[in-house]
Amino acid sequence: MVDLTLGEPDSGPLREEIALSWRRSQLSGLRPSSPTDRLTWAEIDRGSRLVRAAAPVLDQMAEQLADTPLSVILADRNALIVDRRFGERTVGTALDGIGVVPGIQYLEETTGTNAIATPHELRRGVSVHGDEHFLEALKRFACYGHPIVHPVTKRLQGVLDITARSEDANPLFAPFLVRAVKDIEQRLLDSARESTQLLFAAFQSARRRSTPVLVLGEELVLANAAAADLLDATDHAVLRDLAADVVSLGPKSRRLRLCSGTVVQVRAERIVGTGGAAFELTPVDAVRTPVPRRRKPTGTAAAATTAATPARTAAAARHRVLIAGEPGSGRTTAARALADGHDVAVLDAADVPALGVRRWAAHMDELLTSHPGLTVVESLHLLPAALAARLSRILDTAPARAVLTSAPLNELSGEHACLAGRIPDRVELPPLRARREELPELARAMLAACRPGRAVRFAPGALELLAAQPWPGNLRELEAVVRYAADARSAGDITARDLPPSCQGSPRKHRLSAWEQAEHDAILSALRATGGNKVHAAERLGISRSTLYNRIRSLGITV
CATH class of the missing domain: 1.10.10.60 (Homeodomain-like)
Incomplete structure (x- = not known):
């Protein structure tokens, strides 16, 4: 049941769609008193297909709205405001006051119920009048917003909104705006046809070369036979991520290891007017060197292989290694990988409260002085200062091989920093957000581990969506998402729809370089x-x- 009296305005109970929006806003931690001047500004692409298709329509609407207290606002598929037009200058000043300016993202989780965020969330037209806005700062306005949907792909392209002061609201807002949305959608269709022709022309020009050639558009993939043989779905996801950088930052050239093991030099160029990019791939290694599947590490073990290699080198030279990184980044797996078949004894600083300082310290003394294998001391940053100092002294004289794990080194201080400083051989594991190029292969390895022998794989769209996530929980979080997706699909391609709700939809924030x-x-x-x-x-x-x-x-x- 929906509580339709939730924070009801003076005019009476909220409509159900508005009440549900208020509930979502509250669950996001938003309060009606939250200010709008804290919203994040981001760069906008004024040459995007949506902006180009909408510009003539907005120009015409601006002429019709001249000398009226009305405004029209265009947001993209991520609810980022990319354009706006208004009649009276006072309307523009009022919009500035509530953060309705190009470059600001209007999502329900940051701006509550309004005619940009709520149509973006619901994927249908919504009117919001006065007190129906969640934020107090917006209650003096009335607005109607309608989603812009691509006629062919049926994907959300953006939201068009018309806004006025509450006293200037008019029932003709909706039909006036819907007509404009239809005009924009038709121009998107015409643009798509033109874009397709440009992509084909670029591909025909590039395919004359003898090297593998790939063209990636927003809705189109073209590859010659050499590229088709060389690339698989995981590689496509990595290249599409690179294409986004090329479109915004210009041509790029870089070396890339494909899933097959082949190393290629990738040269990527933007295809003007399409939002796409062309790739020329020159193999650097003449022979592919794939890792035999029976010996290939899986799951989080695969994720830690890269990190464990320098740690093994350090371990071969000395008896002490420190592995640092954020929670979930693979510290434990990397530490255990150094055992090389020897017995592993684990001391976890998180167990100190349960065991007591004396009992934990006695166990530490015993292992570090007599255990013949590898001793792993987990999470040294959680040790009481006195225990950290005691461990430092023991490591100076104890003969045992030891691997310590900790939070990132720049987060350590006091006795914990001193303890880390006594171990010169250190490996710092990067967070998953810094390993986006590896993410498709990591996800595939984890999928193989939890569904061995099953004919299941990640579709390129799902891999792109995974690569766009912030991953605060690092590898541990990725593994949980992979298991969720594997449970949803027993065979065939795992698509974006099979991912958990936390990963669904367009990425909420622009991707960082x-x-x-x-x-x-x-x-x-x-x-x-x-x-x-x-x-x-x-x-x-x-x-x-x-x-x-x-x-x-x-x-x-x-x-």
Whole structure:
């Protein structure tokens, strides 16, 4: 049952679709008093297919709305505002005051119930009047929003909204806007036909080369025979991720290892007017070197193989290795991989509260002085300071081989930092968000581990959606998602619809480049180290406060 009296406005109970939207907004942690000036700004693509198709329609609407207290707002498939037009200048000023400006994302989780976010969520036209808005700042407006859907693919392309002050609301809003949406959808169809012709022309030009050639459009994939033999679905997902960078940043050339084991030099160029890219792949290795399937590690073991290699090198040289990384990044698996067939004894700092300091310390002393195999000390950052100091002293004299795991090194301080400093051989595991190119292969290895012998695979669309997620839980979270998808599909392709609700829909935020991701992580680390104090974080990073605030907004960092 839906509580239709949930926070009901002065005019009476909420309509069911509005009440459900209010409930979603509340579950997102939003409050009616939440301000709109905290919304994240992002770069917009003014040359996108949607913007180009909508521009003439918006121009015509602007002429019709001249000298009226009305505005029309265009948002893309991610609810990011990309254009707006208004009659009176005062309307533009009012929109500025509530953050309705190009580059701002209007989602229910950040802006509550309104005629951009709610049609985007429901995929149908919605009117929102005055007090039906969830945020107090929006209650003086009335608006109607309608989704823009591609006529061929039936995928959401964006939302068109018409907004006015509550007293200027008119029942003709809906038919006026629906007509404009139909015009935009027709122009999208015409553009798609033109785009397809451009993609074919680019492919015909590129296929004259003897090397493998691939063209990726938003809805079209073209490949010559050499590329078809070389690539599989997992490779397509990685290349499509690269195509997004090419479209926004320009031509790229890089080396890439394909799932077959072949290393190729990839040259990618944007195909103007299509939102697509052309790839030329030149094999670097003459012979493919796939890993034999019977010996190939699976699941999280596969994810830790890369990290374990430098750790093994360190372990061969010395008796001590430290493996650091975020929770779920594969610390335990990488540590166990160093056993090389010897017995492994594990001491977990998380067990100190249950066992007691004395009993845990006695067990530590015994293992580090007499255990003949490998001793793994898990999560040293959770040790009480006194135990961390005691472990440091023991490691100075104990003969046992030991591997310690910890949180990222820049998060350690005091005795924990001193303990880490005594172990010069260190391996820091990257978070999954920094390994997006590896993600398709990791997901495939995990799928093979939980469904051995089954004819199940990830479709390219599902892999693209996985690669777009932030993965705060790292490999552990990815493994849970893979198991969920495997339970939903016993055979055939796992599509985007088979992924859990947390992964569904368009990515909520723009994808970060590798440089932006590094900047994001550095700022987040500084904020954590300073307890969220932005002044001290700016000093730690060597930048001004204003620069820090701008980067926090631009990178979508939540503090």
